Amino acid sequence: MKPTLLRSLGLSLLLALALAVPFVASGYQIFQATMVLVYAIALFGLNILTGYNGQISLGHGAFYAIGAYSAAILIDHQIVPDWATVPIAGAICLVVGYLFGRPAARLAGLYLALATFALAVATPQILKYRGFEHWTGGSQGIILDKPDPPAFLPIDADQWLYLCCLAVTLVLFVLGRNLLRGRIGRALLAIRDHPIAAASMGIDTARYKAMTFGVSAAYTGIAGALGTFAAAFASPDSFDAFLSLRFLVGIVVGGLGSISGAFFGAAFIEFVPNLADRISKAAPWAIYGVLLILVIYLMPSGVAGLIRAMTQKINRDKETIREET
Amino acid sequence: MMQALLHQILSGLANGGIYASVALALVMIYQSTHHVNFAQGEMAMFSTYIAWALIQAGLPYWLAFFLTLGFSFAAGVAIERIVLRPVANAPVLSVVVVFIGLLVILNSLAGWIFSYMIKSFPSPFPSDAWYGSPYLSPHEVGMIAVTLAVLTLVFGFFRFTPLGLAMRAAAQNPASARLVGIRVGWMLAFGWGLAGAIGAVAGMMAAPTLYLDPNMMTGVVLYGFAAALLGGIDNAWGAAAGGFIVGVAENLAGAYLVGTELKLTVALAIIVGVLVVRPAGLFGRTLIVRV
Numbered sequence: 001m002k003p004t005l006l007r008s009l010g011l012s013l014l015l016a017l018a019l020a021v022p023f024v025a026s027g028y029q030i031f032q033a034t035m036v037l038v039y040a041i042a043l044f045g046l047n048i049l050t051g052y053n054g055q056i057s058l059g060h061g062a063f064y065a066i067g068a069y070s071a072a073i074l075i076d077h078q079i080v081p082d083w084a085t086v087p088i089a090g091a092i093c094l095v096v097g098y099l100f101g102r103p104a105a106r107l108a109g110l111y112l113a114l115a116t117f118a119l120a121v122a123t124p125q126i127l128k129y130r131g132f133e134h135w136t137g138g139s140q141g142i143i144l145d146k147p148d149p150p151a152f153l154p155i156d157a158d159q160w161l162y163l164c165c166l167a168v169t170l171v172l173f174v175l176g177r178n179l180l181r182g183r184i185g186r187a188l189l190a191i192r193d194h195p196i197a198a199a200s201m202g203i204d205t206a207r208y209k210a211m212t213f214g215v216s217a218a219y220t221g222i223a224g225a226l227g228t229f230a231a232a233f234a235s236p237d238s239f240d241a242f243l244s245l246r247f248l249v250g251i252v253v254g255g256l257g258s259i260s261g262a263f264f265g266a267a268f269i270e271f272v273p274n275l276a277d278r279i280s281k282a283a284p285w286a287i288y289g290v291l292l293i294l295v296i297y298l299m300p301s302g303v304a305g306l307i308r309a310m311t312q313k314i315n316r317d318k319e320t321i322r323e324e325t
Numbered sequence: 326m327m328q329a330l331l332h333q334i335l336s337g338l339a340n341g342g343i344y345a346s347v348a349l350a351l352v353m354i355y356q357s358t359h360h361v362n363f364a365q366g367e368m369a370m371f372s373t374y375i376a377w378a379l380i381q382a383g384l385p386y387w388l389a390f391f392l393t394l395g396f397s398f399a400a401g402v403a404i405e406r407i408v409l410r411p412v413a414n415a416p417v418l419s420v421v422v423v424f425i426g427l428l429v430i431l432n433s434l435a436g437w438i439f440s441y442m443i444k445s446f447p448s449p450f451p452s453d454a455w456y457g458s459p460y461l462s463p464h465e466v467g468m469i470a471v472t473l474a475v476l477t478l479v480f481g482f483f484r485f486t487p488l489g490l491a492m493r494a495a496a497q498n499p500a501s502a503r504l505v506g507i508r509v510g511w512m513l514a515f516g517w518g519l520a521g522a523i524g525a526v527a528g529m530m531a532a533p534t535l536y537l538d539p540n541m542m543t544g545v546v547l548y549g550f551a552a553a554l555l556g557g558i559d560n561a562w563g564a565a566a567g568g569f570i571v572g573v574a575e576n577l578a579g580a581y582l583v584g585t586e587l588k589l590t591v592a593l594a595i596i597v598g599v600l601v602v603r604p605a606g607l608f609g610r611t612l613i614v615r616v
Contacts, residue, residue: 121547121589122594288433289425
């Protein structure tokens, strides 16, 4: 069988499985699966920036929070219909990300890490700020209702939300894949691997870096909006600096610079804390830390990196066998 | 008015001493490995708990202080040898993730062993000592003195001792250092040990004012990181100076620009603003890259 055929068969199988989830899983499991999709979108956004463009961000939790709050405020004040909040949240994050990325393009490596981490630390403080309380609800946050499924479908709110998230995920991943495979994607890689050479090839590095920041923030913001729907709640303390670190953990565990890595990373950050909690109730995060370090020992370039290395090895072995016969 | 300003500046310098120590600890590890140890604050916090436990057990303060330094040095060496050695050749971000793992482990262990309850921590400087003044409490004066002592010792160590020279050689040129017989791996581990001990001093000095809890160092380490970058992370003097600058900037921002609510945000915004203008830090060298 041809590799491309094998690949599309595999992808269709995965899609069928993903579609089957809400009809076989229980309520809480559907919520977890929804969160995996949400995190996958957020991680893909961060991966575009960090994995493909080489700009490290320790502050993507802030864009997730901006997306979440944009959606929550729009719904809370009933400004637009529910579905419209997701693209609006994405657009807001696109602009904010671009504006943040423009000066940040001057900063490299650790300096960018500090600037973005400052953003992550500042976010809960700003959300709690009394001046914005009318909109953000202060430290209480905003409580929402889950969107109702259309009346003609015989499914409940959780299943409907999962299917919506799945649709958004598919659209965003196809768009993102096309973006990264094309001319723009090659420019991003060139800037990551050799900024000076990229600039002398005629790539406007500052503009590309800022645009990448915007697109990346938009993905994460959309994820934030969907995540708020799933949790039916937005509060400052759910968007602390640790959320940003979890996103970074997600892309590294999943695999930097890989599209499928987003799903592995999302599964890790959604399920491993629960697993750690089951192993030790007393110090769950210590178990989490140990598991995290073990994963890095075993797979320094993430799950996707391991799979890539294994497929290469299999292909090489096949060739050797062919040469020998 | 002037007196209030002077008071803010001086107590900013006292806090700055803590940031300077943390920045120095970060630079210590950065210079030899080019990694920023995100777990530095949690290591310092854990050391402070050890000191607290020793004092609770009835030991005099200064004995507990130096025993804690010894423990922190050993723990730093052990962490480098056991946890970080296996990822010595891994991609940068993978190492960052290992630091994050270390951070949550130490934080969670401290909460588990010593509970999340906020504890008070004694100051070795009596509150009615003669060196107190309306501008600076005795503890603040002591903090500044201890910071300066640490800085002097560290610089003296690197400048005048053979071991310090060997560590500098290992950091600057590992290959040549190895050829002249320096055990580069152990030098890295010693660097971690020193960073652990310096961080422990910062933790023990900060604890009387911040109070001891597992998240005590989160803000401090962020300021320390900012200080190291502001002063130039390739430059230990700069990093220490950066610490004092950040301390004063933080206090003035809190007192005159916004209240304590947004103090952290404003201070960080100022620091990032400075870095956008001077990306190599105030005292750092601008690297010129040859293509």
